[in-house]
Amino acid sequence: MAKNRIRIKRRSFLLGLGALAGVGAFAISSRARQVNDQPQTTQAQITNVKNKNFAVTGEAPLRLRAKNKGLIYGASGRYSDLFQNSLYKARFAQECGMLVPGLELKWQVLRPTLDRFDFTKGDRMAEFARSHNMLFRGTALAWHEALPGWFKNKVDRKNAEQVMVKHIKTVAGHYAGKMHSWDVVNEAIRVADKRSDGLRKSPWLKLLGPDYIEIAFRTAAEADPKALLVYNDHQLEYSKFENEVKRTKVLELLERLKSKGVPLHALGMQAHVGVDANKHLNPQKLRDFLKDVASLGLKIMITELDVSEQQNLDVDTRDQVIAGVYEDFLSVMLDEPAVTTVITWGLSDRYTWLSKRPKTAHIKGLRPLPLDAQMERKLAWNAIAQAFDNAPMRKVEYEGDGAFT
Numbered sequence: 001m002a003k004n005r006i007r008i009k010r011r012s013f014l015l016g017l018g019a020l021a022g023v024g025a026f027a028i029s030s031r032a033r034q035v036n037d038q039p040q041t042t043q044a045q046i047t048n049v050k051n052k053n054f055a056v057t058g059e060a061p062l063r064l065r066a067k068n069k070g071l072i073y074g075a076s077g078r079y080s081d082l083f084q085n086s087l088y089k090a091r092f093a094q095e096c097g098m099l100v101p102g103l104e105l106k107w108q109v110l111r112p113t114l115d116r117f118d119f120t121k122g123d124r125m126a127e128f129a130r131s132h133n134m135l136f137r138g139t140a141l142a143w144h145e146a147l148p149g150w151f152k153n154k155v156d157r158k159n160a161e162q163v164m165v166k167h168i169k170t171v172a173g174h175y176a177g178k179m180h181s182w183d184v185v186n187e188a189i190r191v192a193d194k195r196s197d198g199l200r201k202s203p204w205l206k207l208l209g210p211d212y213i214e215i216a217f218r219t220a221a222e223a224d225p226k227a228l229l230v231y232n233d234h235q236l237e238y239s240k241f242e243n244e245v246k247r248t249k250v251l252e253l254l255e256r257l258k259s260k261g262v263p264l265h266a267l268g269m270q271a272h273v274g275v276d277a278n279k280h281l282n283p284q285k286l287r288d289f290l291k292d293v294a295s296l297g298l299k300i301m302i303t304e305l306d307v308s309e310q311q312n313l314d315v316d317t318r319d320q321v322i323a324g325v326y327e328d329f330l331s332v333m334l335d336e337p338a339v340t341t342v343i344t345w346g347l348s349d350r351y352t353w354l355s356k357r358p359k360t361a362h363i364k365g366l367r368p369l370p371l372d373a374q375m376e377r378k379l380a381w382n383a384i385a386q387a388f389d390n391a392p393m394r395k396v397e398y399e400g401d402g403a404f405t
Contacts (some may be wrong), residue, residue: 049324054382056389062370062381063097065388070395072135072180072340073388074098075347075370076304079121082128085350089128091375092347098135098180100303100343101125102353105138106146110171114154114163117170126178137343138179139303140186140232141168142216144202151203160207165219172223181228183268183303184220185213189233189249191242198249213253214262221263231257232268232303236289237329239282247289258296267293270304272345273329275321283332294338302333304345306368307380308354318367323379330387337394342384349373 066073074096082089092099103109104121111117129136140146142164155163172182190200199205204212213231220229231254236247250267257264273281293300307322333339346352350373354360365373370381 049320052320052324052327054323054327054379054386056382056385060385061095062384062388063095065385066342067097069388069391069393070340071334071342071388071391072097073384074100074135074137074341074343076100076102076343076345077125077347078102078351079104079125081351082125087375088348088350091371093128093132093134095347095370096134098137098341098343099125099129100137100139102346103146105171106140106143107151107167108146108148111148111167113148114150117174119174122175126175130178135180136175136178137181138171138175139183141172141182141184141220142204142212143183143186144200144204145187147203155203155207157207160204161212161215164204164208164212164216168216168219169223172220172227176224177226179224179227181230181266181301182220182224183232184217184229184264186232187234188213188231189246189253191245191249198246198252214257214260217257217262217264228265228299229263230266230268230301230303231264232270234270234272234304236269237271237273237286238280239285240280243280244285251289251292254293254296254298258298264298266299266301266340268301268303270345271302271329271333272304272306272308273325274308275310275325281328281332286332287336290333290336290338294336298338299341300333300336300339301341301343302339303341303343305329305342306345306352306354308357308360308368309363309366310359312363315365315367319379322367323383326380326383327387330384331390334387334391337392340394342388344369344384347371348375350375 062073075092075098077092077099079101082092101122104125109121110119126136128134172179188200188202189198191198193199193201195201197210199210208215217229220227233246233250235243236250237243254264254267290300307325309318309322313321330342346369348371349365349367349369352366352368354366354368360366367378367380370377370384372378
């Protein structure tokens with residue numbers, strides 16, 4: 001552990017120097033542009049993936065394939081999609097061992113006014129998860145986005161801590177004992193904001209300073225001592241310069257929190273990857289990063305996985321390329337024993353958030369998820385199933401009754 005921490009600090013220092021010189025060369029933006037920019041499929045990539053075999057044995061759903069290796073598989077879903085489409089609801093219960101509400105546990109939905117909370121949708125989704133032996137996961141207790149309209153005019157330096165603490169106590173407390181994990185703080189690092197600590201100039205940072213992160217985690221732990229508490233962030237997978245710098249800053253943040261005894265249990269890696277993953281995915285560097293995180297005693301969760309495409313190709317080719325990206329990425333990630341969970345950001349192509357993303361909305365029939373728009377399994381499902389089947393066995397996380405270790 002000591003040697004690993006020394007290695008983290010030394011690499012952080014060296015990359016940090018580069019970051020100070022290079023932050024102006026790139027910009028890491030908000031959710032609307034989280035997928036790595038301009039993913040393009042190359043002819044070599046197409047030729048290579050056509051030689052791959054994505055055959056799987058049996059019809060077992062993803063949740064069971066994951067469970068057989070001590071892993072958890074789940075997906076995000078929205079209230080309206082789940083409860084208005086009975087086939088989608090059935091497929092969700094069949095395939096998933098975890099449900100993550102896409103919007104319903106965020107501030108703008110849960111807290112319509114400063115003094116009122118509305119758990120109607122969240123509670124119905126929690127009951128759906130419970131009744132189908134799925135774990136339930138929440139995102140996010142402190143984030144710079146998804147804040148309600150009243151926030152800007154009602155929250156200032158004088159009351160910001162009180163407002164945040166009340167929110168976390170109320171929400172995490174409401175679901176205490178029912179929640180597998182919370183993204184307590186989401187996307188707190190943005191190197192392009194040019195702070196030496198890498199922190200994003202978010203409303204929370206401006207109102208409370210860097211201590212808001214520690215306050216959020218300690219409050220969440222007090223409100224729900226059984227939940228796994230996660231720091232979640234994006235653009236940590238690849239090895240372009242900006243990704244390397246961000247990984248260093250995230251490691252520094254995690255080490256800082258752990259050294260202060262903050263109740264932090266896991267790192268969430270969103271993993272909105274592009275079809276050009278093979279150009280930027282350096283397996284050894286990614287493995288080294290995962291080992292550095294694990295050396296801090298943290299679990300690792302893949303929290304928002306999907307594969308974005310930038311150009312129109314025929315359906316068969318697109319499916320093969322996307323399946324190849326899933327295979328390449330998961331084969332590296334699942335080699336690390338600290339990786340416990342794989343969550344796709346959606347289950348069916350019919351409801352992918354990428355259809356509303358400016359850079360991908362023009363592509364007809366987007367196919368980034370395990371099930372197609374008709375709720376049928378496709379090659380992406382096969383690739384994920386194959387990755388679970390081939391993953392090393394680890395300690396069982398999910399017992400099927402909502403319990404976890």
